[in-house]
Every structure is written in C-alpha cells, then in structure tokens.
Amino acid sequence: MCWCARLSPCLVTTARARLSALFEYDDKLIRTIYTLRYLRDPQLQRDVHRSENRIESYHQLRSTIAQVNGKKELTGRTDLEVDIGNQCGRLIANVVIAYNSMLLSGLLGRCLATGNDKALDLLRRISPAAWQHLHFLGHYAFRDKRHPIDLKAVLAGIDWE
Template sequence: MGEIEVAIGILHWFGMNLAPRFTNLHAQLKHLYRGPDQEGYADFLIQPVGQIDRHLIAVEKSNLDHIAATLGLKEMSQSVLVRKICTLSGHHRTRKALFEYDKLIRTIYTLRYLRNPQLQRDVHRWENRIESYHQLRSTIAQVNGKKELTGRTDLDVDISNQCGRLIANVVIACNSMLLSRLLGRCMPTGNDKALDLVRRISPAAWQHLHFLGHYAFRDKRNPLDLEAVLAGIGWE
C-alpha cells in the first residue's frame, strides 16, 4: 500500500474529495467493505469483501488528528508523511487505522459512483479538463524545442514552472472571456448548432495560439479588444 491508497481518506480530512474515474467498475467491487453487521448484506447483489475496523479508527483518532494537523500546518508534505507511515509495521495501530479510514471513505464514494450515472459523467468531464490543462502546460514547456523545465538550481526550476503556470492561466482566462462573448452573441439568435459548438470548446485550447509570437503586456488603459478578435467569426 502507498500514497494513492490513502489519498481519498486524507483529502476527506480537509473537506475535499478525490473523485477518480473507474475504467473497470467490476474491479472496484474488490474494494467495498462493510460495517459490523454481516447478516445485513446476505441478500445484496454486491457483497463486501471485508469489514472495516471502525473501533480502531475511533481509538486512534487522536493520532490521526495529529497526522492531519501535521499536514495542515505544512510541517511535512503528504508524500513524505505517507511514505514514513508505510514503512511502519503492518501491525502498527495508527497505520492500520489510517488505511481503515480510507477504506470507509473509498467505499462510500465507490457506491455513490456505481449508483449515480451523472456522477460518472461529471468525473469523466473533470478528468478531461485536467488532462487538457496538462497538455497545455506540456506544450508551453516545449516551446523552442525544450522538453523539460529550465534552470540549474531548484529556484530556477521553480521560477520556470511558475512562469509556465502563469502563461497557462492567461491562456485560459483569455479563452474564457472570448467564449463568454461568443456565448452571449449566440444565445439571442437561438442558433442551437452554434450554442452547442461554443459549449464544447475547451478554455484550455491552444491550437489558435502562436507561442513564439509577440507577447504584449497591456495595462487597464489599453485592454485587449475582444470584439476585434472575434470580428471575423460568423455562424452559418
């Protein structure tokens, strides 16, 4: 077991949800666990593979709270902390409680995912957006033929990474403004074909951009003329 196996539980501590997409739903049946009532599942179509030790989670709550506080105060990164926990003996009570808690949260999410087709579609869209963003970042990083971050020191690499993030965010912000203008232009016309096309365009698209072109930094007195950019776009 490693960091991935406990990520769902750890994020749940901080009010966030890790919502993975399951490509093989049948395989997820091996990760469904139950409470103490074994007889209550006798007639269920999907059978749990084991029991969650909720008592252990309750007993180890103070230690789990300490782990959460360590992460919340950023005294240690999640990857480092989880690696340390995973080096402990499999019989270590706090380690076992952490994985038991993750089983609980993962089981709840998996059951919701299996029962809710809309959640499955939403997760699919979210992951596609994340993938689009990563592709945009990769394209920016490879400008001038470079395939990785530049810099000789950790600070130089971090600056290079943050510059890439800034450019990507500017691209997404600009695309969002353009798409909002297009959407506002299409809605009064009742052109369903145009509306559907606009809604399918990703704000992370970059095929219309030339990253080796001229970068113009404007102030509030000389904003980007969005209407001029969209002047040549029409709908049949």
C-alpha cells in the same frame, strides 16, 4: 519521577493511535461510499470523466508551453530558476485559459441572444484550455496599455452562421 508522568506518554500514544485508526477507517468508509455512488450513478461517471478530460487538457497545454519554451527540459541551474520557469509556464497557461474563457463567454452571450442552437452545441464542445489558435513563439506582452486586445472586434470576426 511521579507515576502519572510515566503514564501520560502511554495514554497520549494510545489515544493518538486510536484517533489515527479512526481517521483511517473513516477515510476508507468515505472512499467506499463514493465508489458505490460512482458505480451506480451514470451522471456522476460522466461528470468525473469530463473533469478528467479538463485536467488532461490543462496538462497538454502545459506540455506544449514547456516544449516551446525549453523543449521539455528543466531550464535553470538552481532550484529557484527551475521553480521560476515552472511558475512562468503556469502563468502563461492561466493567461491562455482566461483569454479563451473571455472569448467563450462573449460567444455564449451572443449565441443566447440570437438563439443559435447549432452554435451553442458547438460552443459546449470547446475547451477553455485549447491552444491551437495561439502562436507561442515570440515576445509575451501581458499588459500593453497602448494597444489593448479588443475582444469585441475579435468576436465580431467569428461567424458561425
């Protein structure tokens, strides 16, 4: 066996170890810089807190959907069935968020057009992950060509004056 064949694995291992140590140090440095920025910047703290609240709202929505559809149990006998159930829960949560986002966008446009500052303040506090106005029991119809949801009629029924 050639001497270079014996030397090469050692060089690769030490180079890989050095690279790994460098990435680990870089990761610690980035986390330290972020932590220092977080401690010094109140706006960043508010933004992070707001983001954490959005994540918590999404998890509460998913939990509600799971409780309604399966009492928070893993429904399904196989891993595939459990995965399909989880994907269905995510789909329902995303549909709720999309529906709420469309409603909130319509309300925002209407409030900006009328200059209603009181309604704008209220609108800023409403989460797209809210579900209290929805009824989750029953049959889900995601696409009904004969009777589509009329968002303009729904928005017309909301009066914040």
